Amino acid sequence: MAAVALYSYDQLYQFTYKVFKSMGCSNEHANTASVGLIAADLRGIDSHGVARLSGYIRLWEANRINATPDIQIVHQTPSTAVVDGDAGLGLVIAPFAMQVAIEKAKNVGTGWVSVRNTNHFGIAGHHAMMALEHDMIGMAMTNASALVAPTFSIERMLGTNPIAVAIPAKEQPAFVADFATTTAANGKLEILQRKNADTPSGWVQDKEGQPSSDANILKKQGALLPLGSDREHGSHKGYALGSIVDIFSAVLSGASYGPWAPPFPAYVPMPENMPGKGLGHFFGAMRIDAFRPAEEFKEHMDNWIQRFRSAKPAEGFDKVLIPGDPEREAEHKRKSEGIPVVESVAEDLELVAKKFGLII
Amino acid sequence: MAAVALYSYDQLYQFTYKVFKSMGCSNEHANTASVGLIAADLRGIDSHGVARLSGYIRLWEANRINATPDIQIVHQTPSTAVVDGDAGLGLVIAPFAMQVAIEKAKNVGTGWVSVRNTNHFGIAGHHAMMALEHDMIGMAMTNASALVAPTFSIERMLGTNPIAVAIPAKEQPAFVADFATTTAANGKLEILQRKNADTPSGWVQDKEGQPSSDANILKKQGALLPLGSDREHGSHKGYALGSIVDIFSAVLSGASYGPWAPPFPAYVPMPENMPGKGLGHFFGAMRIDAFRPAEEFKEHMDNWIQRFRSAKPAEGFDKVLIPGDPEREAEHKRKSEGIPVVESVAEDLELVAKKFGLII
Numbered sequence: 001m002a003a004v005a006l007y008s009y010d011q012l013y014q015f016t017y018k019v020f021k022s023m024g025c026s027n028e029h030a031n032t033a034s035v036g037l038i039a040a041d042l043r044g045i046d047s048h049g050v051a052r053l054s055g056y057i058r059l060w061e062a063n064r065i066n067a068t069p070d071i072q073i074v075h076q077t078p079s080t081a082v083v084d085g086d087a088g089l090g091l092v093i094a095p096f097a098m099q100v101a102i103e104k105a106k107n108v109g110t111g112w113v114s115v116r117n118t119n120h121f122g123i124a125g126h127h128a129m130m131a132l133e134h135d136m137i138g139m140a141m142t143n144a145s146a147l148v149a150p151t152f153s154i155e156r157m158l159g160t161n162p163i164a165v166a167i168p169a170k171e172q173p174a175f176v177a178d179f180a181t182t183t184a185a186n187g188k189l190e191i192l193q194r195k196n197a198d199t200p201s202g203w204v205q206d207k208e209g210q211p212s213s214d215a216n217i218l219k220k221q222g223a224l225l226p227l228g229s230d231r232e233h234g235s236h237k238g239y240a241l242g243s244i245v246d247i248f249s250a251v252l253s254g255a256s257y258g259p260w261a262p263p264f265p266a267y268v269p270m271p272e273n274m275p276g277k278g279l280g281h282f283f284g285a286m287r288i289d290a291f292r293p294a295e296e297f298k299e300h301m302d303n304w305i306q307r308f309r310s311a312k313p314a315e316g317f318d319k320v321l322i323p324g325d326p327e328r329e330a331e332h333k334r335k336s337e338g339i340p341v342v343e344s345v346a347e348d349l350e351l352v353a354k355k356f357g358l359i360i
Numbered sequence: 361m362a363a364v365a366l367y368s369y370d371q372l373y374q375f376t377y378k379v380f381k382s383m384g385c386s387n388e389h390a391n392t393a394s395v396g397l398i399a400a401d402l403r404g405i406d407s408h409g410v411a412r413l414s415g416y417i418r419l420w421e422a423n424r425i426n427a428t429p430d431i432q433i434v435h436q437t438p439s440t441a442v443v444d445g446d447a448g449l450g451l452v453i454a455p456f457a458m459q460v461a462i463e464k465a466k467n468v469g470t471g472w473v474s475v476r477n478t479n480h481f482g483i484a485g486h487h488a489m490m491a492l493e494h495d496m497i498g499m500a501m502t503n504a505s506a507l508v509a510p511t512f513s514i515e516r517m518l519g520t521n522p523i524a525v526a527i528p529a530k531e532q533p534a535f536v537a538d539f540a541t542t543t544a545a546n547g548k549l550e551i552l553q554r555k556n557a558d559t560p561s562g563w564v565q566d567k568e569g570q571p572s573s574d575a576n577i578l579k580k581q582g583a584l585l586p587l588g589s590d591r592e593h594g595s596h597k598g599y600a601l602g603s604i605v606d607i608f609s610a611v612l613s614g615a616s617y618g619p620w621a622p623p624f625p626a627y628v629p630m631p632e633n634m635p636g637k638g639l640g641h642f643f644g645a646m647r648i649d650a651f652r653p654a655e656e657f658k659e660h661m662d663n664w665i666q667r668f669r670s671a672k673p674a675e676g677f678d679k680v681l682i683p684g685d686p687e688r689e690a691e692h693k694r695k696s697e698g699i700p701v702v703e704s705v706a707e708d709l710e711l712v713a714k715k716f717g718l719i720i
Contacts, residue, residue, distance in 0.1 A: 077469030079439040080650040108468050109437030114651050150668060152677040157668060165604050175607070177600035183593050200592050209674030227587060227594050232560050233543050234587050240537035240683040241601075243668070244525050247535070251660050252651045258667055275663060290440040291474050291612045300611050303635060307618055308510060308517060308603070314569030317512040323600040 005346040006338040007360075012038050012050055015349070015360045019053060022356040023060050024067035025089070033091040039126040041339045044330030047187025048123045051345045054352050056089065056120070058266035065089060065119055071096050078108045082253050083115045087278055090121030090142070094281055098127045098140065101285040105136055109290030114253035117277035120144070120264055124164035125178030125327065131166060131285045132174050135294040138166040139284035141245045143255070145263040148182055149223035150239045151231050154209040156223050157259050160185055161245035166324075168288065170298035172305040176324030181242040182224045189215050189224075194342065202229030248282040255280030365706040366698040367720075372398050372410055375709070375720045379413060382716040383420050384427035385449070393451040399486040401699045404690030407547025408483045411705045414712050416449065416480070418626035425449060425479055431456050438468045442613050443475045447638055450481030450502070454641055458487045458500065461645040465496055469650030474613035477637035480504070480624055484524035485538030485687065491526060491645045492534050495654040498526040499644035501605045503615070505623040508542055508602060509583035511595045514569040516583050517619050520545055521605035526684075528648065530658035532665040536684030541602040542584045549575050549584075554702065562589030608642040615640030 013034050020030035041049030059065040069088025073081050081100050085093035097113045104111025121127065124140040131138025144159025160180035167175040180186075184203040192199055192215035199213045206212040207221035214222070227238030250257035256274040263270070288294040311320040334340075341349070353360045373394050380390035401409030419425040429448025433441050441460050445453035457473045464471025481487065484500040491498025504519025520540035527535040540546075544563040552559055552575035559573045566572040567581035574582070586598030610617035616634040623630070648654040671680040694700075701709070713720045 075652065077647070077650040078467075080469040080646070082651050107438075109440040110470060110472055112470055112646065149674075150671055150680050152673055153671040153680045154674045155672040157671050165600075167604075167607055175603070177597075177604060179594070179597040179600060181597075183588065202593050205674075227597055228543065229593055233562050233589055233593070234539070236681070236683070237537075237539040237541075237587055240525075240539060243535070243683065244527075244537060247527055247661070247664065251657060251664055252648075254652055257660070257664060275660060286440070286472065287437070288612075290437040291442050292435065292614055297611060300617075300635060301607070304607065304611055304617060311510055311513040311517050312515040313512055314509075314514045314565075320510050320513045321596070323596070323603065 003343040004340045005343065006340055008338050009038065009042060009335060011360070012041060012339060015353070015358065016050065016053060018358050019057070019352060019356060022358070023057065025092075026068070029089070029092045032095055033089050036091040036095065036122045036126055040123045041341070042331050042334050043123065043125070043327040044334070045123050045187065045327070046342070047185070047190055050341065050349060052120070054348050055264060055266070057352060057355070059119065062266040064262065064266065069093070073100060079104055079110055079112060081113045083113055085115055085118035085278065087117055087119070090119040090279065090281065093118045094121040094127045094140065094283070095130065097281065098130045098138065098283045098285070101283045102131060102134055102136060105285040105287045105290070106134070110284065110286045113283045114248065115281040115283070116250070116253035116255035118255070118279050118281055120279065121281055123178060124162045125166065125176050127283065128164035128166040128178070129174070129176060132168045134285070135168055135288045137168070137286045137288065140164045140281065141249055142281040143246045143249045143257060143261050143279055145261055146259045147186060147218060147224050148226055148242060149205060149209070151226065151235045154205070154207060154223070155259070158239070158242040158246055159261055160224065161242040163241070163245060167301060168298055169301035169305055170295070172302045173328055174324060175301065175305065175322060176327065178327070181227050181238050181245060183227055183229050183238070184224070186218070186224065189218065194344070202233070245282070250276060250280030252282070253280045363703040364700045365703065366700055368698050369398065369402060369695060371720070372401060372699060375713070375718065376410065376413060378718050379417070379712060379716060382718070383417065386428070389449070389452045392455055393449050396451040396455065396482045396486055400483045401701070402691050402694050403483065403485070403687040404694070405483050405547070405687070406702070407545070407550055410701065410709060412480070414708050415624060415626070417712060417715070419479065419624075422626040424622070424626060429453070433460060439464055439470055439472060441473045443473055445475055445478035445638065447477055447479070450479040450639065450641065453478045454481040454487045454500065454643070455490065457641065458490045458498070458643045458645070461643045462491060462494055462496060465645040465647045465650070466494070470644065470646045473643045474608065475641040475643070476610070476613035476615035478615070478639050478641055480639065481641055483538060484522045485526065485536050487643065488524035488526040488538070489534070489536060492528045494645070495528055495648045497528070497646040497648065500524045500641065501609055502641040503606045503609045503617060503621050503639055505621055506619045507546060507578060507584050508586055509565060509569070510599045511586065511591050514565070514567060514583070515619070518599070518602040518606055519621055520584065521602040523601070523605060527661060528658055529661035529665055530655070532662045533688055534684060535661065535665065535682060536687065538687070541587050541598050541605060543587050543589050543598070544584070546578070546584065549578065554704070562593070605642070610636060610640030612642070613640045
């Protein structure tokens with residue numbers, strides 16, 4: 001086991017808030033970005049939280065992130081909008097756009113917002129969950145740097161392009177699905193890299209398209225595989241899902257799509273001939289009572305959740321999980337016990353602190 | 361190879377039209393249902409076309425399908441509606457509901473329709489594609505009889521719950537994804553059964569939850585597996601997708617959900633204590649120009665499609681496919697050369713013809 005440092009939520013929040021302030025963000029943006037970033041650490045998605053903070057800073061230093069963006073609705077109808085994020089932090093632009101979707105849903109039943117000229121937005125589920133307190137279903141998705149080869153291909157054409165859907169219940173906790181449209185997310189590879197371990201079969205392929213179990217294969221021109229792993233196991237479905245996310249997020253909004261999506265690592269040059277501006281996101285909000293009374297729906301969701309939770313488990317397993325269970329349990333535990341941060345990330349945060357003259 | 365009979369599109373259309381008329385459908389409904397049913401045969405999804413005709417008749421004979429439904433919008437907002445299908449043919453109710461979604465999109469940018477009290481609707485893609493001629497993105501999904509075990513479970517809780525998304529392009533053919541949220545659709549098992557062949561690993565499990573390659577395992581209390589096959593390969597994502605389809609289609613509308621979805625085979629008793637009415641569907645239509653000018657979007661879709669089609673193929677493969685390519689090629693071929701129908705299905709159609717005093 002790698003050494004682990006333990007931080008409280010407040011400690012990480014105060015630190016990232018000050019970092020974003022040091023980049024030039026307004027108080028409001030620094031707060032929104034910090035809450036969004038640390039939501040990942042809190043919910044156990046360690047790859048998307050403070051582990052990425054130095055990556056955001058490098059993008060800002062490379063002038064690829066604008067710390068004082070003028071985020072604008074550039075086109076709209078009663079149920080839709082396109083938002084231009086002015087190259088700001090996705091962590092700030094995403095909640096803005098999700099709020100637009102929620103307001104539209106209040107007015108006409110649903111709201112759908114496609115976003116261009118944005119950057120990495122942290123975990124999709126955090127944004128989708130904004131809808132829950134309004135008795136709405138929330139959706140969030142984003143395109144990302146191309147690391148995934150379509151079925152039958154050896155070329156990286158899509159990002160891990162996650163989809164999140166949050167659905168409210170009454171007494172039961174909400175249903176919150178949040179998943180990359182690949183067999184395994186990139187963060188899973190990073191965990192194996194730290195352990196010097198191989199990947200299971202079906203996660204990655206090498207640069208010739210041959211099966212591989214090398215957790216470092218992405219550094220050797222290999223690729224992640226779409227959900228389904230290979231054609232026989234439905235990888236064309238994962239490829240289709242990732243494509244839908246790319247098109248809704250980037251082609252609808254005027255962002256850069258497919259292999260032209262801007263890379264997250266600041267040292268990777270921007271693609272040539274980009275067909276749009278920055279990354280793209282897509283958000284949706286559907287008011288429950290635009291379909292049936294919210295109380296009635298939520299009682300049925302309780303019934304749905306309880307029935308699925310009580311499905312007969314296979315031998316060796318305790319129970320069937322509902323999407324969102326593991327993240328909610330992590331959040332509960334980490335809120336009270338603190339957030340574990342692996343040594344390499346803790347060292348990275350120390351460097352960030354030093355850069356801005358802060359203490360963590 | 362099983363013996364195959366060849367029928368022209370018109371031959372199958374005229375026959376199914378007369379069959380639906382014999383069940384008591386109006387001219388309009390018989391036409392809509394026939395076009396929808398044979399769209400499956402035309403597009404190469406043989407499991408969902410005339411192969412199911414006798415199944416629909418048995419449901420009608422069991423009073424589970426109403427041939428003269430009074431299909432009604434029971435609740436609506438500017439961008440949403442709930443439709444009650446009055447236990448009619450899904451093949452008729454789905455185009456009605458999709459048209460409602462399209463009209464709402466014309467008015468406020470998008471339209472979203474959840475449907476209860478309906479039955480099997482044929483192939484999802486056929487309904488989603490209705491949006492294309494309006495320069496809209498179309499979506500269609502449905503829940504179905506429970507055959508799929510959630511991750512970690514041995515109980516069948518979900519149907520194969522397909523998702524279809526149709527996206528228009530300009531010179532290029534439309535992007536049309538249409539897939540079951542399982543590793544393999546039930547129709548794939550039926551093909552293997554006819555060949556007395558085993559399934560690949562990861563498609564099904566036996567009643568104890570152990571891996572199986574028995575194509576007949578569903579008759580022995582086994583289950584289909586969610587897209588991803590097992591936890592290590594992302595089956596929790598396929599389980600989440602199938603659940604989202606179930607909730608959007610049935611919990612939002614007031615249909616019967618999860619393990620209570622009404623079974624397709626008429627000999628299977630209806631579940632006890634059903635929490636809603638019939639099957640459920642969900643449809644969406646998004647007007648392209650509610651986001652950006654339609655011509656501009658379609659030019660970028662052409663670029664997207666051409667770029668993906670030219671992605672470097674892996675050794676042994678000619679080219680990368682775009683979702684919808686195989687079905688469009690089947691449609692082109694079958695329109696000119698005729699529709700092949702395997703012997704067992706042709707015999708089944710002869711029995712249907714005899715029942716109603718028709719000739720095929």
